[in-house]
Amino acid sequence: MxxxxxxxxxxxxxxxxxxxxxxxxxxxxxxxxxxxxxxxxxxxxxxxxxxxxxxxxxxxxxxxxxxxxxxxxxxxxxxxxxxxxxxxxxxxxxxxxxxxxxxxxxxxxxxxxxxxxxxxxxxxxxxxxxxxxxxxxxxxxxxxxxxxxxxxxxxxxxxxxxxxxxxxxxxxxxxxxxxxxxxxxxxxxxxxxxxxxxxxxxxxxxxxxxTPPPDRDYAFITHMWAVHPGTRRSDPSVMLDFNIFSFNSKVFPAIETLVARLGERVRIRIANLSMDEHPIHLHGYSFKQTATDGGPIPASAQWPMTTVNVPVGATHDIAFIADNPGDWAMHCHKSHHTMGPMGHGVPNMLGVNQKEVEARIRKLVPGFMAMGETGMAEHGEHLAMGHMRGPENTLPMMTGNGPYGPVEMGGMFTMLKVRAEQKSGDYADPGWYKAPEGTMARRVE
Ligand SMILES: [Cu+2]
Structure with a gap:
């Protein structure tokens, strides 16, 4: 190799x-x-x-x-x-x-x-x-x-x-x-x-x-894989039911964070060779699509957007000025594409009382935990913290921890971190953003 x-x-x-x-x-x-x-x-x-x-x-x-x-x-x-x-x-x-x-x-x-x-x-x-x-x-x-x-x-x-x-x-x-x-x-x-x-x-x-060249020029290819839980090799016969959703063949939280210095010009080139379109959404920004794989789009034909849908077999370039500091999520907006393999194909238990059956199964399978009665977040948290493991070599449904707890994402999810103090040309992750006083959601009594 x-x-x-x-x-x-x-x-x-x-x-x-x-x-x-x-x-x-x-x-x-x-x-x-x-x-x-x-x-x-x-x-x-x-x-x-x-x-x-x-x-x-x-x-x-x-x-x-x-x-x-x-x-x-x-x-x-x-x-x-x-x-x-x-x-x-x-x-x-x-x-x-x-x-x-x-x-x-x-x-x-x-x-x-x-x-x-x-x-x-x-x-x-x-x-x-x-x-x-x-x-x-x-x-x-x-x-x-x-x-x-x-x-x-x-x-x-x-x-x-x-x-x-x-x-x-x-x-x-x-x-x-x-x-x-x-x-x-x-x-x-x-x-x-x-x-x-x-x-x-x-x-x-x-x-x-x-046009002025960007200060940061990022690129990635979206892809989808079917690696059945407990196995190691992508199944090429699968046409629709994928369970791994990647940027450059990596899934959250292993996808590199995008960083920018406040005020820099940023271009992101998004390519798609998977079997589905991917509406890529960037928080905190309005951007423009500046090119397709067919060539640049004239400025008069660009319109503002917060989500760019990238079809199969195509590339879309987006560009913006990084003028809003913070930690901003960037992800595919198909919610199944920001999940890991363990969330797929499980029975729908939302609203189903499982207390009795849980007690019965526990007699046969010690430690069994009924799932999904009030949603999946609780279990995602357990999975993220490693309390509940799926089969060998299988990622949890949702994972990743932020400064305030589990992020409950997976797959096609990463972040754009914009900082005033980031040096130009420095791609190091600056750590978590500290929201200035009075600019963060808070609990009321
Ligand atoms: Cu997607």
Missing amino acids: ISRRNLLTGAAFVLPGAAALLGARNATGDTPKDPHAGHNSGADAPAHQHDSATVASAPRDATGLGYTPVRTLNGSTLPWKMEGGVKVFRLVAEEIEHEWAPGMTGPCWGYNGQSPGPTIEAVEGDRVRIYVTNKLPEHTTIHWHGVILPSGMDGVGGLSQPQIKPGETYIYEFTLKQHGTQMYHPHADEMVQLAAGMMGLFIIHPKEPT
Whole structure:
């Protein structure tokens, strides 16, 4: 397995200008032995994990790249090297050991040791060459989703090229004629390979930006998995009834927190390769959708919103000024998509008196606890605190602790933390927000 560390330190590939930055991020914020863990964050993550995870995507003038590098939540950018004016990238399709969140791991398929694969970043006008090596047990291809390119480079197995057999390496090479948020994924045995986690972001920065560049440029892909309770491998045959809902293949509380300094320009690129649409809602802000994967939306055609619905097979970019300090939830608004596996398929006991049956079952199953009579919150709390465990390798229905108790979320949930004192280019989690006197809900007697 090729980890990001190997790629970065193995001397084969150097990312000009940003190598030192990425290296620093790798050496500090991440766990080097676990490349897919990325820079973990979330409500349960201890603050010390973030102390020095500071320099991944410094402001554009500090990188020498001419653009603000994308911050792929829990992920990384694919290093490249220049060969005769061509940006050369390498992707290895392979099985990986993935952790959705602490307490749940399993074999997935991804690229370069990660799911999603590392983000490809380039600039409009670049000539790119991408070597794709197949280390999977079956054939694959890569389709460059939304990229305008010659038909023979489109990566549809059988249609635009022969399949890449196990052990083979193919070269894709084309010139980038557009800018925007695109994706990559297999176009071979798609049902299996997408379900197993094979996807990535392909982000093309504009050659000559016509709008002010963002100070923070975040990106993630939404996905859904069916890992049946007690099992470890995503079931590709499931079409509707998923139980794991992820941003960049991570679930709350393992999804990295987004941070911004008060007043910064923030862009969030949201991609969707799952089997359902995701209405992504950000608290505390009105934002605008500035682009689709088809290109930028003219300012006259953008309207304000608080939820952006991202359809399957598409990307939507949103942008706003981070002018409202605080800890703000950001999540899919389908409430089943902010839950863990243990909440699915349980009988509806709301309003059902279970006292008698609970006592009877306890004689057979000591410690049995009837569930759902007054709602699930109580049990979510127990689960969050580890009092009640599901089957092995199975996350609770709701989890995560905030400063005031259990957050009762899971799946597609993370936070945007906006602080006046956050340093520009610093992605460290600033801890919990302290609401100024008189600005917090309170109990009345
Ligand atoms: Cu959703």
